Each structure stands twice: as structure tokens, then as C-alpha cells.
Amino acid sequence: MSPASDRPGPLESAPPLEVDGLAVAYGGAPPILENINFTIGAGEIFGILGGSGSGKSSLLRHLIGLVPPRSGRISLFGRDIWAEGGRRLNECRRLFGMMYQSGALFGSLTLLENVALPLREFTRLSPGSVLAAARLKLALVGLSGFEHHRPAHISGGMRKRAAIARAMALEPGLIFLDEPSAGLDPITSAGLDRLIVTLARNLGIAFGMVTHELGSIMSIIDRAIILDRASRGIVAEGSPAELARRTEPPLVAAFFNRRPE
Amino acid sequence: MSPGPPPARAGDSAALVLTVKEGGPETVAFLAGPLNVNTEAEAWRPLDEFLSRRPAGTPRLTLDLTGLTALDLNGSAQIIAALEAAEKSGRQAAAAGLPPRFETIFRLAREAMTKPLAPAPPRVHFLEEVGRAAAELVRDFRALTFFLGELTAEFFRLAARPWRFNWRSVAEAAERSGVNAVPIVALVSFLVGLIIAFQAAMITKLFGAEIYVATLVGVSVVRELGPLIAAIVLAGRSGSAFSAELGAMRVAEEIDALTTMGFSPVRELALPRVLAQMLTAPGVSLIACFVGMFGGSLVLLGLGYTAVTYWSMAVEKVTLYSFLIGFFKAFVFGFTVGAVGCQRGLAAGDGPDAVGRATTSGVVTNIIVIAVLDSIFAVGFYVAGI
Numbered sequence: 001m002s003p004a005s006d007r008p009g010p011l012e013s014a015p016p017l018e019v020d021g022l023a024v025a026y027g028g029a030p031p032i033l034e035n036i037n038f039t040i041g042a043g044e045i046f047g048i049l050g051g052s053g054s055g056k057s058s059l060l061r062h063l064i065g066l067v068p069p070r071s072g073r074i075s076l077f078g079r080d081i082w083a084e085g086g087r088r089l090n091e092c093r094r095l096f097g098m099m100y101q102s103g104a105l106f107g108s109l110t111l112l113e114n115v116a117l118p119l120r121e122f123t124r125l126s127p128g129s130v131l132a133a134a135r136l137k138l139a140l141v142g143l144s145g146f147e148h149h150r151p152a153h154i155s156g157g158m159r160k161r162a163a164i165a166r167a168m169a170l171e172p173g174l175i176f177l178d179e180p181s182a183g184l185d186p187i188t189s190a191g192l193d194r195l196i197v198t199l200a201r202n203l204g205i206a207f208g209m210v211t212h213e214l215g216s217i218m219s220i221i222d223r224a225i226i227l228d229r230a231s232r233g234i235v236a237e238g239s240p241a242e243l244a245r246r247t248e249p250p251l252v253a254a255f256f257n258r259r260p261e
Numbered sequence: 262m263s264p265g266p267p268p269a270r271a272g273d274s275a276a277l278v279l280t281v282k283e284g285g286p287e288t289v290a291f292l293a294g295p296l297n298v299n300t301e302a303e304a305w306r307p308l309d310e311f312l313s314r315r316p317a318g319t320p321r322l323t324l325d326l327t328g329l330t331a332l333d334l335n336g337s338a339q340i341i342a343a344l345e346a347a348e349k350s351g352r353q354a355a356a357a358g359l360p361p362r363f364e365t366i367f368r369l370a371r372e373a374m375t376k377p378l379a380p381a382p383p384r385v386h387f388l389e390e391v392g393r394a395a396a397e398l399v400r401d402f403r404a405l406t407f408f409l410g411e412l413t414a415e416f417f418r419l420a421a422r423p424w425r426f427n428w429r430s431v432a433e434a435a436e437r438s439g440v441n442a443v444p445i446v447a448l449v450s451f452l453v454g455l456i457i458a459f460q461a462a463m464i465t466k467l468f469g470a471e472i473y474v475a476t477l478v479g480v481s482v483v484r485e486l487g488p489l490i491a492a493i494v495l496a497g498r499s500g501s502a503f504s505a506e507l508g509a510m511r512v513a514e515e516i517d518a519l520t521t522m523g524f525s526p527v528r529e530l531a532l533p534r535v536l537a538q539m540l541t542a543p544g545v546s547l548i549a550c551f552v553g554m555f556g557g558s559l560v561l562l563g564l565g566y567t568a569v570t571y572w573s574m575a576v577e578k579v580t581l582y583s584f585l586i587g588f589f590k591a592f593v594f595g596f597t598v599g600a601v602g603c604q605r606g607l608a609a610g611d612g613p614d615a616v617g618r619a620t621t622s623g624v625v626t627n628i629i630v631i632a633v634l635d636s637i638f639a640v641g642f643y644v645a646g647i
Binding site: 107108119123124125126127128129131132133135136137139140144145146147148151152168170171198202203 | 297298299300301302303305306309333334335337338339341342365366369370373374375376378379380381382611612614
């Protein structure tokens with residue numbers, strides 16, 4: 001177990017995420033994306049948009065430290081996550097939470113145990129405090145009463161909410177979301193959107209979300225980038241309302257008007 | 262009596278100081294410093310100890326939060342849980358003096374934590390567990406019986422129109438599950454032959470009868486151990502692979518897709534694998550026999566006997582019947598390994614652990630069925646005098 005005192009604190013006034021000149025590539029293959037630059041501010045809901053195969057998921061895998069970048073710098077709260085050859089990577093990983101598309105909850109644990117797991121492993125809170133904290137996180141995402149259920153016994157929308165609760169366990173200032181609305185009905189999707197906005201506006205948590213859902217994009221995202229496979233980079237950046245008004249480049253207009261290329 | 266607050270520690274980097282001041286009916290717990298995810302259990306202990314004592318009457322507990330320098334959701338949850346615990350123990354409890362900058366986060370937590378923690382599900386009684394396990398065993402047995410019936414029907418359909426069957430899938434399965442298993446079967450058989458010969462030689466040496474070790478190894482490996490080793494290794498390697506493969510297909514709804522398209526999953530998926538195992542298991546068993554005998558020969562060579570002496574003694578008591586019995590057993594074990602492995606995979610449930618459970622169940626069932634069948638064969642052949 002890593003003691004809580006080893007947990008790095010965010011540097012004062014540094015943005016939750018800074019990406020500088022990032023090249024996204026796997027192994028020796030040609031880069032999927034090049035020269036990616038953007039920043040996510042505190043409490044901001046930031047969208048990573050683009051068509052299928054544009055490199056959104058690959059970019060996300062780089063941002064969460066699963067794949068080392070070919071070149072460039074990824075800084076979380078002012079800390080370069082690959083500094084010192086990645087030796088501080090695990091500590092940096094505790095600065096953010098991650099919600100995977102499927103939820104990726106541990107099937108052998110109850111929801112309460114799933115949320116309590118990082119608290120037990122990475123803090124020195126008492127068992128009673130861990131229980132209270134995990135219970136609160138589940139209550140915040142509307143899962144009171146389901147604490148002892150296992151992931152297999154709840155719906156897809158509930159699994160995603162439980163995954164957000166787990167991502168919030170260590171009180172990160174930044175949470176990444178991979179397709180949070182995918183496969184959800186409009187009512188559940190709207191509920192999830194409202195939860196994200198509540199957490200961002202009230203707690204100042206920044207969100208970096210990969211999504212295709214135009215409804216979510218237009219209603220909750222503050223700022224977004226659009227990735228393009230052909231140009232291997234960012235083709236547009238701005239608020240969704242601003243991007244939706246653009247006619248150039250054609251990809252942006254096609255994306256927001258649901259037009260085939 | 263209203264005790265004064267303890268000296269506060271400013272700054273988030275300092276540790277929380279929690280002081281409980283008891284004074285008659287009113288107790289005040291002063292919290293000074295940061296209360297967040299980094300708070301250590303030790304700092305919270307005074308309040309836990311106070312709350313664990315049974316109060317007299319209905320005393321009041323006030324959590325004085327004036328000195329808090331940092332508060333997150335985890336800290337808010339700790340405060341709310343402490344207030345709940347105090348009220349549950351018959352105290353009147355309240356929080357006071359929360360700095361205005363923490364009001365939003367605390368309100369959010371308070372509004373969310375209105376419902377108590379759901380009670381944990383009751384533990385299942387031992388007898389109920391036994392009953393459930395027995396019922397599951399019956400269900401498994403029924404499912405296996407139905408599957409064997411379906412498989413038999415498919416065998417007849419295959420015999421009636423063999424040209425309509427995809428024999429290429431049998432060849433691919435035979436390579437994956439039979440031919441590729443030869444190295445591991447050979448290694449295990451070699452070591453078993455060597456060990457049996459070595460142990461037997463230690464005993465027979467006392468009577469000067471080491472040469473009969475060759476006969477012992479020959480008979481036991483050809484008739485008993487060769488097919489058994491091949492079957493157990495195939496169950497662990499290939500049967501489990503069948504369960505995992507088909508279980509993953511079940512979880513990914515590929516089996517449902519086959520069914521809705523009008524294909525029979527048993528014919529398309531199970532039959533080629535079972536056939537592949539039935540056809541390759543005797544060959545694998547034969548290799549296990551020769552390699553096992555070769556392993557035994559090394560011990561006798563080490564004791565000064567020649568290879569010719571060893572092999573002539575080893576095959577002396579190995580009759581054609583012994584070979585045929587070994588072949589027959591390997592053929593039946595091959596069918597068992599394939600059928601049980603496929604049935605467990607096709608019957609896999611939903612959820613992320615379904616594949617793991619199907620694989621484990623396939624291997625365990627296979628080993629039990631192989632052991633039971635081997636015992637039946639041993640008794641049956643003895644009674645039949647062969």
C-alpha cells in the first residue's frame with residue numbers, strides 16, 4: 001500500500017491537463033496524430049470529438065498514461081507524467097479518475113467495494129471513513145440502496161454511474177470519460193449529463209470526455225477539439241455552439257449537421 | 262461549560278487535529294486543519310472512541326468545524342457519518358461553524374447522503390448452500406445429457422451426409438487441440454515413465470528383480486497411464502480452450518447470432534471440436550506410451566541393462582489387447598474431453614466472469630468424468646477377463 005502522504009498534490013494554479021506537441025503512435029507505426037496541443041482548465045467540461053478512427057481513443061490512452069507518447073508532453077496539474085522515465089507515473093495516475101466505456105467495474109466486488117478499493121489501497125482513512133466516503137460517492141451518482149449489488153446485476157446506465165463514483169473515489173481534480181452516453185437511453189443519458197455538470201460546477205472537477213453524442217456535446221461541453229484522421233491532428237477548437245456555426249473545414253460542418261462526408 | 266477551541270493548524274499540508282471536550286451533557290469535538298482524502302485514521306480516533314461509548318440520557322454532541330482549513334467529499338462524508346452514528350447512539354448531534362467556502366461541497370454531500378446504507382444481504386445458510394449446489398449439479402447433469410443427445414443426433418446427420426460437413430474446421434481443431442498438445446503430453450509421459458521406473462527399481466533391486474521394472478512400465482504405460490496422461494493433459498489444455506472459446510462466443514452473443522441465423526451451434530461449433538479430439542487423442546496417447554517407456558528405459562540403462570533387454574522385457578507382456586484397450590480408452594477420453602469442454606462453453610452464463618467459470622467447470626468436470634470412466638474400464642475389463 002502506498003501511504004497517503006506519498007500522494008502528490010496538485011501544484012497551485014496549474015491547469016488539470018496540458019498537452020503540448022503530442023504525437024500519438026503505437027510502437028514503430030506511423031503516428032496517428034501529430035502536434036496535438038490543448039489545455040483543460042479547472043471545472044471545465046472538455047470534449048474530444050471526431051469521427052470513428054480519428055484517434056480519439058488512442059489520444060485518451062496516451063492522456064491516461066497507458067501508452068508513452070512518441071514525442072511531446074502531457075502534464076497533469078503541472079506534473080509531466082512521463083518525467084524521470086515514467087517513474088512517477090503511478091503517483092500521477094492518482095490525480096485523475098477514469099470512466100471506461102463499459103464501466104470496467106470489478107465483477108467480483110459489490111459497488112461499495114469497487115468504490116472503496118482505491119480508498120483502502122491509497123489512503124490512510126479509517127475503515128469507517130472509507131465506508132462513509134464510498135457510500136457518499138454512490139449516493140452522489142444516485143445509487144443509494146444499490147451499495148451491495150454486483151455490477152452484473154445492475155443496468156448499463158447504473159454501471160456507468162458507479163464507474164464515475166469509483167473515478168471520484170480519490171477526489172481527483174480531473175476525470176476522463178470514454179463515451180459516457182454510448183448505449184444509454186435518452187433519459188439515462190440526460191441524467192448522466194446533469195451529474196457531470198453538477199460535479200463540474202459545484203466541485204470544480206474538470207472533465208475530459210470522448211463522445212459522439214451531439215445532444216451531450218451541445219448541452220454540457222464547454223469547449224472541444226475535433227480530430228481528423230486525414231490531417232492527423234486537430235482541425236477545429238472552440239465551444240460547441242461556435243463549432244456548430246462553422247462551415248469550414250467541411251468535416252466540422254458534417255459532424256455537427258450529421259451529414260455524410 | 263463551553264470549552265475553548267484547541268489551537269488550530271493553518272494550511273492544507275498540516276494534519277487534522279481532532280479534540281473531544283466532554284463537559285456534562287454537552288460534548289464538543291473541535292476539528293482543526295484539513296479534513297480530506299489525506300486525513301489519517303489516527304486523527305479521527307478520538308471521535309470514534311467517544312462515539313463507541315454508550316451515553317447516559319440524551320447528551321448533545323457538537324462538531325465544531327470552525328478550524329477546518331480544507332474539506333472534500335470524503336471529509337464531508339466523515340462528518341455526516343459521525344453525526345449519524347451519534348444520533349443512532351441516542352445523542353443529539355449537530356455540526357456548527359462550517360467556514361462559508363465549504364458550504365457548497367458540504368450541502369452537496371448532505372443532500373446526497375439522505376438514505377442510510379442499505380443493509381448487507383443476509384448470509385446464506387450452510388444447508389441452503391448445500392441445497393443450491395445439489396440443485397445446480399442436477400441442472401448441470403440434465404444439461405450435459407441434453408447436449409449429448411443433441412451431439413449424437415448430429416453424429417447421425419453427419420454419417421448420413423458427410424459431404425455436407427465442414428471437414429476443414431475439424432482439421433484446424435485437430436491441429437490446435439491435438440497436434441499442438443504433443444510436446445506437453447510427451448514431456449509429462451517421459452517424466453512419469455522415468456519416475457515409475459526409478460521408484461520401482463528401488464524396491465525390486467532388493468530382490469534382484471530390476472529387470473521386471475521394464476515389464477511394469479510397459480504394461481502400466483500402454484494400458485493405463487498413456488491414455489490417462491493424454492486425457493488429463495488434453496482436458497487441461499484443449500478442453501479448457503474449448504470452454505473458453507465457446508464461453509467467450511456466448512458472452513459476445515455470437516452463439517445467439519448463429520441460432521437466429523438458423524445454424525445449430527452444436528453442429529457448427531461443438532461437433533468439429535469433439536471429432537478432432539476423438540481422432541487425435543488415440544495418436545497422442547500412443548506417443549505418450551512410447552515416450553513413457555523411453556523414460557523408463559533410461560533408469561534401466563543406468564542400472565547397466567542394455568536397450569535390447571529393456572525393450573524385449575517391456576513389450577513381452579504387452580499384448581495386442583493391451584494396445585487396443587489403450588486405444589479404445591483414449592478414443593472415449595477424447596470424446597469426453599471435447600464434449601464436456603464444448604458443453605460447458607455453450608452453457609456459459611452472462612457477465613465478465615462467465616468465461617472463467619465455464620473454463621474451470623469444464624476442466625473439473627472433465628477430470629472427474631475421466632477418473633470415473635477409467636475406474637469403470639478397469640473393473641469392466643477385469644470382469645470380462647481382458
